[in-house]
Amino acid sequence: MADTFHFPSPAKLNLFLYITGKRADGYHELQTLFQFLDFGDELAITPTQDGKITLLNPLADVPTEHNLIYRAATLLQQQTACKQGANIALTKRLPMGGGVGGGSSNAATVLVALNQLWQTGLSLEKLAEIGLILGADVPIFVRGFAAFAEGVGEKLSLCSPPEKWYVVLKPNVAISTARIFNHPDLPRNTPVRSMAECLSQPWANDCEKIVRDQYSEVEELLAWLVQYAPSRLTGTGACVFAEVESEDEARRLFAQKPRNVEGFVAKGQNISPLHQSLFP
Ligand SMILES: C[C@](O)(CO)[C@H](O)COP(=O)(O)OP(=O)(O)OC[C@H]1O[C@@H](n2ccc(N)nc2=O)[C@H](O)[C@@H]1O
Numbered sequence: 001m002a003d004t005f006h007f008p009s010p011a012k013l014n015l016f017l018y019i020t021g022k023r024a025d026g027y028h029e030l031q032t033l034f035q036f037l038d039f040g041d042e043l044a045i046t047p048t049q050d051g052k053i054t055l056l057n058p059l060a061d062v063p064t065e066h067n068l069i070y071r072a073a074t075l076l077q078q079q080t081a082c083k084q085g086a087n088i089a090l091t092k093r094l095p096m097g098g099g100v101g102g103g104s105s106n107a108a109t110v111l112v113a114l115n116q117l118w119q120t121g122l123s124l125e126k127l128a129e130i131g132l133i134l135g136a137d138v139p140i141f142v143r144g145f146a147a148f149a150e151g152v153g154e155k156l157s158l159c160s161p162p163e164k165w166y167v168v169l170k171p172n173v174a175i176s177t178a179r180i181f182n183h184p185d186l187p188r189n190t191p192v193r194s195m196a197e198c199l200s201q202p203w204a205n206d207c208e209k210i211v212r213d214q215y216s217e218v219e220e221l222l223a224w225l226v227q228y229a230p231s232r233l234t235g236t237g238a239c240v241f242a243e244v245e246s247e248d249e250a251r252r253l254f255a256q257k258p259r260n261v262e263g264f265v266a267k268g269q270n271i272s273p274l275h276q277s278l279f280p
């Protein structure tokens, strides 16, 4: 029987996110600070010789051909003319559509892991380029270092923000990334600044105001969290996070969360847990 290999597929936070313009193709230019978390999904991958990509536990709401795990594996096969296949099982812990990048992270883990298991020999740079076809957040997960990101999130500059503890909460609401980016009132002209300048100013998220205005669940949760610690939206939501100095403080705050809200406690990681496990 073939061996099965286990890989982390971590969450990310956007510690700040500014929208600096809109491209001709409709995508928005960003300046954002990405950091990974020591919490996420897990993939168990068994390489096979039959060329088939099989998802052992498909997601209920996502048809297999749309699943970013399946799409990443078939894209790598196509790009490398690889004849091998894989059986892939997903342990899903991250809220979907939460702004913590679960689907993008799954795609990146598949690209990096299968490149190793299939011995297709692509560089991380090339895998990040392929990843961008699947989503704007995939390259950061492929590269695996905390970064100041520009473009649509693919131009990465190494950065080492403090690895704080976070309480991440998901209000009971689904928010479409496309809907927020298409909203007429979204601020789209924050001035482009250097990384040093962005880091030295108070950190904020340009999507936060309209998300708070439109979703009372997010407004109420942030209003509650901010009483205890600096708190913001990640990505286009729905998740919000509070940053604190210690695990104890994070766990105490998490224990008081409203009952109808899911979430988790995690520590910021400037090296992705995937890369920590693969390239120690
Ligand atoms: C908000 C962030 O999570 C910040 O990290 C990302 O920019 C979103 O990345 P993502 O979820 O991978 O988004 P994608 O799946 O590439 O895009 C979803 C939709 O959001 C809009 N979109 C996304 C990213 C971007 N920079 N500008 C956009 O306008 C587009 O309408 C796109 O069709």
Ligand SMILES: Nc1ncnc2c1ncn2[C@@H]1O[C@H](COP(=O)(O)OP(=O)(O)OP(=O)(O)O)[C@@H](O)[C@H]1O
Residues within 6 Å of the ligand: 059, 062, 066, 067, 068, 069, 095, 096, 097, 098, 099, 100, 101, 102, 103, 104, 105, 106, 137, 177, 235, 236, 237
């Ligand atoms: N393997 C997957 N895991 C999660 N979502 C997936 C997956 N494959 C496809 N999707 C689809 O992608 C959508 C976005 O998923 P994802 O978990 O990346 O959202 P997100 O946390 O909002 O990401 P981002 O921060 O990149 O906006 C989901 O709502 C789902 O329909």
